[in-house]
Amino acid sequence: MRHIVPVALAAILSAGSAQAQVLTPERVFADPDLNGPKALGVALSPDGKRVTYRKAKVEDQKVTDLWAVDVKGGEPYRLVDARALSPEGKTLSEAEVARRERMRIAQTGVVEYHWDEQGRFILVPVDGDLFLAEAAGGQVRRLTQTGGDEVDGKVSPKGTYVSFVREQNLYVMPLAGGAERALTTDGKDTVAWATAEFIAQEEMDRDTGYWWSPDETKIALTRVDESGVDVVPRLDIGASGATSVAQRYPRAGRPNAVVEVYVHDLASGEKVKVDLGADTDIYVARVNWSKDGKTLYVQRQTRDQQRLDLLAVDPATGAARVILTETSPHWVELTDDFKPLKDGSFLWSSEKSGFRHLYLHAADGRLIRQVTKGEWPMDALEGVDEAKGLALFSASIDTPLERRLYSISYKSPAAPKALTPAGGWWTVDVADKGGAFTGTYSDPATPPRTALYDATGKRVRWIEENRLDASHPYAPYVASHRAPTFGTIKAADGQDLYYGLTTPPNFDPSKKYPVVVLVYGGPTSQTVARKWYEPRERLFLDAGYVVFRLDNRGSVNRSVAFKTALDRKLGTVEVADQVAGANFLKTLPYVDPARIGVVGWSYGGYMSLMLLTEPNSGFTAGISGAPPTDWSLYDTHYTERFMGTPQGNVAGYKASEVGPRLKNLSGDLLLVHGMSDDNVIFENATRVMAQMQAAAQPFETMLYPGERHSVVRSPSKGLHVWKTYLDFLGRKLKPGT
16 A cells, blocks of 8 residues: 655644634535635636636625636726626526536526637626627627527627527527527427537537537537437426426437537528438537638547547538547547647547547548657647647646646657646646636645636736635634545555545544545546545534545546446446445544445445445445436436446346345435436436335435435535535434544
8 A cells, every 4th residue: 555645734824723613514505605716617818818707706606707807917807797687586498407407507697608709709698698798898788588598609700690599499690780590490399409419418528519610601500309219207396396397318228319410501591411421329429610611520429439430521512531430349438639720630639548648630530640648648638829839738647636737749749848836736728829828726725726827837817816814715714624645555456546535623543533435436537636625525524524535446537447447337346446445444543443434426326325235345324315226227328338238238237236235235324316306317216215115124315306416506405415414424423432
């Protein structure tokens, strides 16, 4: 076992020895936000003159406004006040509510915005209506006011039009004045134009269904037909009753929506269908235009997700040819790393070396060179500076616990150059030209702080410094702040598993403490990192628990071998790794091995159930939030990526199902679920309830009427969830005894 020296907790306040206040659940979910002011959705304007971002109201963190700050200096200023544009309590359409759920948007007000490419104005959707803000003067004018919701609004590349989707059809509106125009009219019932279908939004990280050509003469758009998708009746159970929703839900092994791509010519009004091949049971993963607008690129993924083709399409005829193919015996990851360049070549990422790396290809798909290499994975291509021939990418080169921004030449062999310092976790947004970027940094002692940096990584100015000083909302609790210790244990196959362990305030190593294991465990996630953790997790620490998290095999930011270890066998290696983590905890002299609990949501909820039913796992109690309990009930793209179909992997699905394991339940269970969940549908929970009741097995339940999958994103419901957690674990693990 190898230990990693933890980051030293900085002297956050000069009066560090001051008596800290007790952090209560009520304060965690109250205003102002304990994390301090955060810059959300940060973007550098196309003309490079100002930075815009979303920021929560001090008095109500659920509502976000649009703010701006000039690059050359001056104080930040509010550009759009959400409350001035939309009244409180507006009822959104079911389609918009579902769209926000897919995008994990919990706030109201300005939840997204879009610059025009000249940097003159910003399109701001607010609660289903569209507004246009002038960047220079700050004037805001309403563009739409209808009974329906205008969603996925965009400004065309040259700023001539605003486009949006309303009631399953695509519209454009001239910004100089004039009436809106419907580009499609037959979108209704099971047919939707220019819309990302459920699977694309929830699992493929594609939130749009249309794309402007650079010269504004054409729009590529999808046509989605859900008529073949199973109708899964869902009771939307609220506080005042229940509504039956006939939800089109593509369960594993069952039909998907049929997605086609067309190119609409604005001048003629004609549409050309893109030739995606004879097989319609595919995924339209990504769509991009070439720099000159003469080629449309479509990424086509097979249903089994083991092949991804890059198609070059003639937008005038719809004719397509395959110029690049990625294959894998496991699955091919979807990314946003495809970047067409001015000379027709393009950047592309691949995992064919065993790690995700960047490659340069010629216009015909021929490989020119590998750009990045090494036994570490690139996280994302963040931007390109074509004038200098540089690619800017994020990666965890030195350790999976930290992420930094790097630049590298894609024109000639070179080593990566770090643009941000080590020590924590960076997220960035790179300008379209020049290499400047906005960066947000945090570590276990530093809440997120955002600044503008030039192409060399030098800080130009703060955007949201969020200094943890005496005026910070978290200041009263700093004196007892605890930072995690990081280390590794070995998996059964010898690979390193990273963990983070945090001890409670006034920790006494001679005493025995209960432990709360915070688990996710599923593919596509990483939970152990040197970053700022949400203050709500302190509630466990202050209650007297040791808090532990471990990234098992299957999690990201590691090798292909590490993340594919659970291929076709969910509920096996990741469970074994978490049990290894629990066994490690039992070796620590200050851990009470009879008082180890586990808490997880979504896949983490599934893991809680699997761990409580795993023989000799040693978990005393567990909380399972919104768990998938039978993978045949979950959606196609996610489930089939890791498990194949129920028809083709009968043994794998049977072994991963929670129900048959419930007879082995070794600890106390609290089952939590939203009663209107349209992602992990409520049937996943009711099956467990019915089986437990039939076997006369005691358990506890907390259900949330009207809530979907993201119950904890609501401050009021989040407070109740966490008080329920603390009550349950307090009774079962008895901290302080």
